[in-house]
Amino acid sequence: MGEQNIAIIGAGPAALYAAEVLSKAGKHVAILNRDVKPGGLAEYGIYPNKYKMKGGLRKMFDKILSDPKISYFGNVTVGHGGNLSLSEVRAMGFDAVIVAVGAQGTKWLGLPGENTPGVYHAKDLVYHYNHLPPFSERDYKIGQHACVIGLGNVSLDIAHWLVYDRKVATVTTVARRGPAEKAYTDKEMKIVGGTLDVEQISREFETIAFNVQSAGQDPDALLADVLAFKHGELECETPAKLGMRFLRGPAGVEVDAAGNVTGLICDVNDLVKKDDGSVGIKPAGRQEVIPCDTVIFAIGDSIEPSLDLPVDAKTGNFATVADKWDVHPERPRYMVFDPATGEPVWGTFVVGWARKASDGLVGKARLDAINGCEEITAYLNGDMAGKPAEARAAGEPIEALRSRLKERHVAFVDYDAVRRLTRHEAQIAEQTGLPEFKFKSNEQMLQLCHSDEAMATSGA
Missing domain, CATH: 3.50.50.60 (FAD/NAD(P)-binding domain)
Structure with missing residues (x-):
């Protein structure tokens, strides 16, 4: 029997905490992130001079992303007009797809x-x-x-x-x-x-x-x-x-x-x-x-419309199953629901701000990810009416994803490249006497991520 493979769209707190829970449960996880760097609002939403808070979160996320069962794909956009559509990701054979992109829309x-x-x-x-x-x-x-x-x-x-x-x-x-x-x-x-x-x-x-x-x-x-x-x-x-x-x-x-x-x-x-x-x-x-x-x-913010997921007309959030889960009837549901068909979108889930826009901070995102993963795990274990297909070989859908991105000449980065980039930025900050330094363009970041010079600078 194969091992289960999960795709997570997004790399903010909810996405990363979900990845941690699932990888510890033995799942192989692919994280697809729009940005070069992971962290989401923890990286780009906290006021710049809150160095201690941001530093603590970065260390925590670094530990999560260092797990060999987690594969990071940065600089990859998923959705209408992006590098991949959500339906393409689902068709690659992942046992579940989790949308954790936050609330990228503007209200x-x-x-x-x-x-x-x-x-x-x-x-x-x-x-x-x-x-x-x-x-x-x-x-x-x-x-x-x-x-x-x-x-x-x-x-x-x-x-x-x-x-x-x-x-x-x-x-x-x-x-x-x-x-x-x-x-x-x-x-x-x-x-x-x-x-x-x-x-x-x-x-x-x-x-x-x-x-x-x-x-x-x-x-x-x-x-x-x-x-x-x-x-x-x-x-x-x-x-x-x-x-x-x-x-x-x-x-x-x-x-x-x-x-x-x-x-x-x-x-x-x-x-x-x-x-x-x-x-x-x-x-x-x-x-x-x-x-x-x-x-x-x-x-406040709103959901990301480019993902083409069904939307709940009353709340403006992505539509999720309305029926209470008998295991935890007090909780919201995380599986996506399609009002047009009246059926769940089996195997597709939302967590964090993607589930409920602008709701709470990092701590709440972590709790939402943990709760969501309980429902996701129940689905993966076959405890719901809809069941995942037979699990594929370890990492097979992840390799299919990697091949598709290469075919389309997408300049994606892995987590080793992100580490080289952040070390380089830290060196510049130290040399210039700044508490923190960040490159302002994707072109600069990608050049460092992909260049031999970046590897030499970092000692990699």
């Missing part, structure tokens, strides 16, 4: 003026300052007065970059709900707290105080909470001030005759206490324009 509101130069999605900027190609090579023109839509940790990461790296004059976070509904953590606010515009925020609370009180909330306590870190230590000297607007729902981007952003048009909202005691919002029936020259949407 927009469809507002007038969204496509104006000077309007960006937070994800693009996060990738830019984390040196992920091709975003790292693009020129994002940032003005002096930015509005950041959203009030979660990503919005504060963007504020972090704007106030300390770009040193703009003002950054204003814009939230459609009230201050009690803020979603950021104290840990993120501490970093930018010293730049808070205390006068502006205090005036804002004066404006919304009556409405906040009418909803049964304490505006003074909420203000104190928002300003708790106003005396925080600055990361560096900056002229920037961080302000906040609440109960302002974005309705459009104001643009002048020359095509420049001049403001964010907002619908004013009121807080309203519901019969069940919860607090919601309702339109106040008027609009307001917040002057700015840059608008950044930090409102």
